[in-house]
Amino acid sequence: MAKITTENYVAEAKKAIKNQVLQEALADLQHRFGRGTAECYRQLPEGPDLRLRAHDIRMKDIENLDVVLETLVANIRKNGGHVYFAEDGQAAVNYCLEVAHKHKVRRVVKGKSMVSEEIGLNDALVEAGIDVSETDLGEYIIQLAGETPSHIIAPAIHKTRSEIGSLFADKLDIPYDDDPSRLTWAARKALREKFLAADMGTSGCNIACAETGHITTLSNEGNIRMSTTMPRIHVAFMGMERVAARLEDHDILLRLLCRGAAAQNMATYVSYIGGPRSAGEVDGPQEFHLVVLDNGRSRILADEEFREMLCCIRCAACLNVCPVYAKIGGHSYGYAYSGPVGAVVTPLLVGINRAADLCQGETLCGACQDICPVNIDIPRMLLALRTKLAEGDSAWGVTPADRKEKLLFQAWSWMIRNRRLYDAAVKLAATGQRLFAQKDDMIGRLPPPVHGWTKGRDIKPLAAESFISRWKKSL
């Protein structure tokens, strides 16, 4: 299974902030990518409000997911494809291994897919003795370096050209070079061999079309087309929610996806794949398998508070505008999904307590919703997660993150409902605060149990006399 390191969020974030290379790579991210996407939305003939229509389309798909999915798989089977429903990541991986085994697959080329990161497909294939190559340039760099992607669509965003130059010199046995064009062409050459020799290609699915029975894959590089055209077998993985009912819905969804992901009108390559090559066709895979993955999604679907999250089409626009992501990078989030989308999806998939810091690290500024091509209310769900952490929730198996804090707030709530007690407490605090170190008229450190509040910030001391009492005097 994929490694989950969400518990290390705080420590990793601290490391990331001190990492000069990462900070330089992410500098001005919000202006570079975020602004481009926002401008693209403005130039849509329908304007940025098209996102609201996309939200309605996605919500309707999700609310009828049973019918939409059954239609999709019936049509794919009609086209000659195989479909497998995987309850969890392990089942999905096992199925892929079974297909690989049956066809004596020795070499696999992988088109970029977040679901495959989620289920840890790479490691499982390698363990089975299969040679696996990532083929998206960024993913390939990450694989050579033995790391994990730090951005959904720009996986190697945290690496500099000189790092990549040294990596290629070492792993591909070529002279050191740090020119992005020549490095890209070196990878092009190395990967061409892989594409042509592979027995199996894997891909994800951006957004399937139920009524025609096709998955779609998008890329600018052409690696996914290579992976799904040249090998004998194609295995595609999709989260069970990544399907739209009708072909015409793809008009709005595709346009917004390309703008959200890369501020472009259309990805260089979009493929609708419905099954294996048909009779008489000269190329394309002889077998096509689609793995539909639940892995915790039906639980999200069952909770109306979080159901909306399944509208997500994983474009990564929210990463590009998030002030938190732009500082701490993708690795801090400890799982395949980073940024605002990760801060909601990851806790729901791996456990809310286990990923407690993710939703608390976000700022609630709302930039993620404004840029979301399907207008998902991420801030609302971040708050909902925080509520669960504060109050506990048996349905999600959440224990309150901090019982002391809860007790404190209960005491506070009791006190503020008692006027006299409150006045007395404020007076006492106003006098008592002199005991604590003050600098520049601010309190820099509070005693336990409230010392956490001054860990990262100073707070203003209370006024000597409360507003209410001054008001009363002035009357």
Add this chain to the structure above:
Amino acid sequence: MNTASQEEFIHKIKIALGKPLAESQRNVDFFKSDMSDETRGILERIKNRTPEERKKLLATLIEAAGPINLKVISCEDINSVTAAIADLVRDKDPEWGAKKSVVAWQHPLIENLNLPEALSPQDVTVFFTDVKETESGNLRQHVIDSYIGITAADFCMADSATMVMRTRPGQARSVSLVPSIHVAVIELNQIIADLKELYALLKWDPQESKEGLTNCMTFISGPSKTADIEATMVHGAHGPRQVHVYVITS
């Protein structure tokens, strides 16, 4: 694979949605089979497009093609396309080997270019992805060895400069992918405005909908590219480094 797991999977979704397990698919209105007035309007518009309107679409296409590094060249007739391709073959060198060969679709428009004859003075072989080649088992190698791949297209969407290709016998998908240079030849009346028109045609036009999307429909908008190293744009990541579209206007 086994239907039991599908049934359980779908049941779980129904339970999550709070739907009765026995609910029939018929109750859902998305897959209804009558054409909307909007769609009827779109199909009419495509059918009745005047030559002037088509030229306008071509202009839109050329404008959209610029920023994505797609070269769109309009040609009076098929002979000038043949001449242009012969020039291209002369000017460009192979990326992977020394020998120049070209691979092309078995398609009426492409066959009418008479490329084998036009390229023979340059001693360049033209392979066609026809059934004979497939049966001989050499086709894959020809595609790999060729530095230019020549295809037609079903449609070209002007507003995003996107070619749309479906897969058919004789029209290998690898021809637009594996060679270093992709050349596509289309006729003016294959240009449509946008995705909306495409989907309307594929779903509602009697002829187009009969064929459907086929098992592999590909959109191509320009040459392969990447910006994965320090967000620097580089053309020619894995697919073709150059794409040339010749539009026959007569």
